[in-house]
Amino acid sequence: MGPWKHLRxxxxxxxxxxxxxAIVYARFHPTRYFCSAPNDAITNxxxxxxxxxxxxxxxxxxxxYRFFRYGYDDRTPAHILDIITQYETTYGKNEHxxxxxxxxxxxxPQEIWQYQH
Amino acid sequence: xxxxxxxxxxxxxSWNPLRNNLSGLPPHVVVVSKAxxxxxxxxxxxxxxxxxxxxxxxxxxxxFDEIGHPVIIQKILQVGLYGSALGILFNRHVKTFSxxxxxxxxxxxxxxxxxxxNNFLFTSFILLLVGLQMxxxxxxxxxxxxxxxxxxxxALNKLMEPDWQTGLFMDYWMNKLPIPIFQKLAALFPPMxxxxxxCWLTIAAETTLAALALSNRLTSLFIxxxxxxxxxxxxxxxxTYGWFFPMLVVSYVAIMPWPTNPIKVLYDGDSPxxxxxxxxxxxxxxxxxxxxxxxxxxENRHGLTTEQLKDKLHVVVDGKILAGFKAxxxxxxxxxxxxxxxxxLIASMSPGAALSTPTRxxxxxxxLFISPIFIPVGEAAFSFLAKRRYKLASTxx
Numbered sequence: 001m002g003p004w005k006h007l008r009x010x011x012x013x014x015x016x017x018x019x020x021x022a023i024v025y026a027r028f029h030p031t032r033y034f035c036s037a038p039n040d041a042i043t044n045x046x047x048x049x050x051x052x053x054x055x056x057x058x059x060x061x062x063x064x065y066r067f068f069r070y071g072y073d074d075r076t077p078a079h080i081l082d083i084i085t086q087y088e089t090t091y092g093k094n095e096h097x098x099x100x101x102x103x104x105x106x107x108x109p110q111e112i113w114q115y116q117h
Numbered sequence: 118x119x120x121x122x123x124x125x126x127x128x129x130x131s132w133n134p135l136r137n138n139l140s141g142l143p144p145h146v147v148v149v150s151k152a153x154x155x156x157x158x159x160x161x162x163x164x165x166x167x168x169x170x171x172x173x174x175x176x177x178x179x180x181f182d183e184i185g186h187p188v189i190i191q192k193i194l195q196v197g198l199y200g201s202a203l204g205i206l207f208n209r210h211v212k213t214f215s216x217x218x219x220x221x222x223x224x225x226x227x228x229x230x231x232x233x234x235n236n237f238l239f240t241s242f243i244l245l246l247v248g249l250q251m252x253x254x255x256x257x258x259x260x261x262x263x264x265x266x267x268x269x270x271x272a273l274n275k276l277m278e279p280d281w282q283t284g285l286f287m288d289y290w291m292n293k294l295p296i297p298i299f300q301k302l303a304a305l306f307p308p309m310x311x312x313x314x315x316c317w318l319t320i321a322a323e324t325t326l327a328a329l330a331l332s333n334r335l336t337s338l339f340i341x342x343x344x345x346x347x348x349x350x351x352x353x354x355x356x357t358y359g360w361f362f363p364m365l366v367v368s369y370v371a372i373m374p375w376p377t378n379p380i381k382v383l384y385d386g387d388s389p390x391x392x393x394x395x396x397x398x399x400x401x402x403x404x405x406x407x408x409x410x411x412x413x414x415x416e417n418r419h420g421l422t423t424e425q426l427k428d429k430l431h432v433v434v435d436g437k438i439l440a441g442f443k444a445x446x447x448x449x450x451x452x453x454x455x456x457x458x459x460x461x462l463i464a465s466m467s468p469g470a471a472l473s474t475p476t477r478x479x480x481x482x483x484x485l486f487i488s489p490i491f492i493p494v495g496e497a498a499f500s501f502l503a504k505r506r507y508k509l510a511s512t513x514x
Contacts, residue, residue: 008249009249009251011249012245015242015245015246015263016266019242020266023266023269023270027273032274033177033233036235036239036267036274037235037271038235038236038271038358038361040271040278040281040286041278041280066171066229067231079233086230106285106286106290107285107293108280108285
């Protein structure tokens with residue numbers, strides 16, 4: 001068996017093991033990336049951002065996080081909150097914005113999540 | 118004449134997109150990559166809706182924030198994707214281009230969290246695994262394991278969600294989409310009973326599929342149940358879940374037990390109807406998988422009597438003999454073009470995210486066609502045609 005064949009096996013196993021690891025990881029973390037968990041929750045959400053004393057508009061928020069200010073997602077709210085947290089701790093860390101996400105999962109009562117610098 | 122000669126030359130060349138036996142991969146594995154290429158090209162050319170490659174932004178891996186200009190990275194990945202699709206379609210380095218296409222999608226996802234979607238990710242992994250197929254393997258073991266991982270992940274996640282355990286998810290979902298059939302059925306039961314049953318049925322189905330995916334012996338059952346499950350899901354919800362449904366269906370084909378020898382078709386050489394059927398079927402047999410032999414001149418009749426051979430068309434698949442409707446169904450199922458045709462229909466009949474009514478009818482009919490319960494109906498129809506084959510042949514000229 002040549003080196004390319006060995007490499008092929010290693011890469012294929014890595015692809016499968018990576019997903020298996022993600023399935024295990026998902027048991028300990030609210031996000032559901034790479035773990036075959038599609039359409040397992042429906043999240044209705046609305047995002048409000050105050051930056052430099054001004055409430056951001058729909059297009060500001062779309063530009064900032066690359067998703068709409070409100071809508072629904074076929075996944076847990078953790079994905080929306082994860083993207084917002086990543087933006088606010090990296091690209092937007094000097095803006096000192098405050099973010100409020102109102103969301104409801106599977107039609108249950110609304111919850112509020114806040115991010116403050 | 119010159120145009121006709123050119124078409125004939127192209128048709129018999131290795132550039133013919135309908136050919137599937139030129140890459141060193143088994144034809145039913147090539148079908149997976151071809152399906153991806155066809156789906157992408159149809160969606161891009163005719164519906165302007167395709168894989169949305171975003172420029173790197175809020176990536177999973179910080180390195181994407183540091184390497185090159187985001188627009189340049191986005192364009193490189195797009196060129197990789199479309200270039201690979203064309204390469205695969207025209208039988209150029211199918212394995213390599215499957216790897217490139219799968220990597221392009223994966224890198225696009227890793228470079229922007231907003232690009233993450235389960236159906237793109239599944240497409241990416243499937244293409245990578247086609248590219249990593251071991252030479253000489255008749256079917257794809259990697260894709261079989263991918264199925265196991267997919268269903269284990271899906272079942273486990275649902276099992277651990279309280280809203281799936283109580284049925285709340287399904288209750289909300291079927292009213293939000295909405296799914297009218299489910300709503301009507303749910304009204305027949307006390308509140309939440311139907312929704313809870315559907316949640317647990319889904320978990321049970323996915324767990325069963327995960328277990329079946331790991332069994333070599335139960336491959337046929339796995340394929341039938343899996344396709345039935347996803348056809349039913351798409352039929353009732355009216356959604357293809359983006360790339361997920363078409364890629365999933367063709368991925369099932371990649372783990373089918375595929376004939377190792379050409380399929381022998383024994384027909385009645387004196388029957389004009391059989392002759393017509395032969396010329397029609399041969400038009401769709403671009404790679405010459407089926408060897409048609411008039412039983413009158415066959416050296417090996419495989420123990421069949423003249424009466425049996427006159428009565429019905431027979432196919433011999435790796436020593437297994439099938440007759441009548443089953444023979445016809447075998448010729449459809451073991452022709453890679455059937456699956457490419459299916460992808461063309463799925464891609465073109467439902468332009469948006471929702472399944473059109475004709476597509477739903479198509480899915481229902483196809484499921485019936487592969488279902489064991491349809492065999493008696495198919496046999497009756499074939500017997501009806503067989504008894505009238507001389508008359509039919511003379512009137513349909």
